[in-house]
Amino acid sequence: MRRRSSWLTAVAAAAILAVTAPPAAAQGFDIRTHTLKNGLKILVQEDHSIPNVALYIFYRVGSRNERPGITGISHFFEHMMFNGAKKYGPGEFDRNMEANGGSNNAYTSENVTVYQDWFPRSALELIFDLEADRIQNLSFNPEIVESERGVIASERRNGVDNNNFGVLAEQLSAAAFTAHPYQWPVVGWMSDIEAWTLDDLKNHFKMGYSPSNATMVVTGDVTFDEIVALAQKYIEPIPSNPPPPKVMTKEPEQLGERRLVVRKFAQLPVLMMAYHVPETAHPDYYALQALETILFSGQSSRMYKRIVDKDQLALSVGGGGDWSFDPSVFTITAQPKAGIDPAAVEKAIYEEVDKVKTDAVTDEELEKAKNILLSGFYRNIKTISGRSNAIGTYEVFFGDYKKLFTAADDFAKVTKADVQRVARQYFTANNRTVATLVPEAAPAADKK
């Protein structure tokens, strides 16, 4: 069963960046675009190999558009989008979609809220009717709001309270950012989850859910003309609002290392660290990708070889950034082995980063990184669903889906010196926050 709504944390960051640098070979992708009068941009890629369609709608609204007191409202709202509108009442969205062979999901991040519909071609018009109904006439039934609050509390307990990586990632972000909204969790603090009001939800809808604030991507067994015609019929009459207010707050430069500890009932410790890095659209994106791949990708990567294999300090080590509109963090996560002091793992990680700074990477490593990113690109575009996600992600985060086709060239331009420069520039002691989960034998509340 597909579970609605994953919210993304630093733990998932590496996986998210897996949608990456594509090759020149992808330039043949035939994507056609159309913008409706209300501002909704539509991107269509026809593929008739299976009689199915993957339709994604990206709204440029996420937890960065929230404020203290309503943290998690974007994610909560994402859930409410499935809970009834004017024509299709509570439960009808899912019931109709499934009865016509479709399924759906959605995810919320700090930056965007994305709705995903996967369905047979025969359900195409129904999907437009369903999407238009909820974009235009979402209902806010107080009883359903209360019930959904419970669902999200359970989701939070599952992803944070009962998941040591989740607990630590949340604390890490809260410490790494002092001013910018990336400091609070996408799922929201529990006290905010318990306190959202109907008005908060309605305000969020007005702020973020204008057609002009969205991008629709359709891949699969469709024609461009029929998609444009359906969008004109169902979506174009929906009026647009002004876009969400700009996020004005900039995270000030970090002037010294920050450290935090979480003590918790556990068998094994967890270590995480976050370095401030620029936003996705920044020119350093490609050099950081190369660095990430060389350090963390595969069992031949520098970190795996040193920390997991040779020194046997940790069970796992991984790292990566996140798609973001604003400057974000590159997160490294490791799980020290039983009996190993997390400080020893931390020291080994710094030593590996320092090697890149002093000796640079090799030609072979750079070539390897390029091959890994190229094959990863093919894997991401081999399904209609993966392609919808990749097209939309590039359009939203780089401002132009065509970056998908030039990324191979952009990546090819990365030199060893570039990789060394970004390692020196961003991976400094003053620019990092270090978090450690220290196992305790009994839960805090049970201790005498």
Added chain:
Amino acid sequence: MTRTVRILCSLLAALAIAAPAIAQPGSLKLPPYKKVVLKNGMTLLLMEQHEVPLVSFSVLMKAGSVNDPAGKEGAASMTAALLRKGTAARSADDFSAQLDFIGGSFGAGASADATAISAEFMKKDLARGLELVADAMLHPVFPADEVKKLAAQRVDGIKSAKDRAAGVIGQYYNAYLYGRHPYARPTGGDETSVASITREDVAKFYETNYTPGGTVMAVVGDFAAADMEKQLATAFAAWPVKPARAVALADAPEVKGRKLLLVDKPDSTQTYFRIGNIGIARSNPDRVLIEIVNTLFGGRFTSMINTELRIKSGLTYGASSGFPEWKAKGPFYVNSYTSNANTEKALDMTLDVLRRLHDKGISEDDLKSAKAYLKGQFPPDIETSDQLAGILSELVFNGLDEREINTYYAKIDAATMTDVNRVIKQYFPLDNLVFVLVGKASEIEGAVKKYAPVVDRKSINDRGF
């Protein structure tokens, strides 16, 4: 996909080579493939797919965790993970360096019934990729230090998994449900068994269970089948003839009455639970009917169980049910989680929904909806080379063929109300139930004792499952 690739595809189709088109509305057919049995007994399955320049391998061998010697649970899984950790020609480092350099993927692991290897390479690197797969399968040397290292990692890996209830509830459930049956064993072993596994154990497991007889390798992707057949035949010809070792495996009997295992995890703010009994085998003739009913009961978002526990009551983020199909009868389970305070309410509700399924059955409209859903969701399951390789190898490994896919829609269409109501009574347990809960015992124990006359207890820190 791309214009240029598409034109190439139609040219190939005109030459009567496998075309990628898979399905038309209302019908569905697996693309053609070639089956070759080598002299040593190994089966090869070849299917061309030219949409993306990738080639996918899926290998299944009769070397599941049911083949683990007693006390050495985890041997199959460790053997699989060690295939790449040193061969006659390559050190572990060399293998990883060569694999990563070409952006390839290679994974090997064990389930209850089989060892599975999957690998994928870009077309331009196919020769090197095939060399790596064959080297790992045929010439592993299992260096003692690598075995020791992996065993230590695995022991810690089990401890790490136990820090998250959602990650281990399945192992506890299978162990408690199956009792003395081999399916009770954790596929990855436990803290004690894994720590005891030596180089000799691994080498012996490999020697005994990795045989060309019974091994099925499916290769799907952007290649010419005739050429691929030659390359594979050359690569695997040297594997000495040996039939698969037969492991007799009876079906586990249904558990009679009710029993409950409570695993104490004192920091839990949420109770994770599985409820069920013995389910069905892969060979079950009613499997499509069962899939239809399970879709409605716990297999999709609007299922009965998710509607009650999540949509209507907000008790949980998710509730589902499943019938994993194993060689002998696999488990049936309902799975969910809820806050400590709501544990009893959620369990009562789960039992009520099971009762309602038995008492009221499903409606004509529900049946129609489930049929449309299963048919509409299936084409993306056979969209890519790796999916097709996985499906092909699984079919042939289990003695089936493409008819299983080609008749799937017809079987769904043919399901009647009589069929599905029979299936409910026959396969969904009601009174005989096994409960496994992982949660904070001091807060939930009083409430959950009522579900079974027998309540067993464990601590999450105890070794084993």
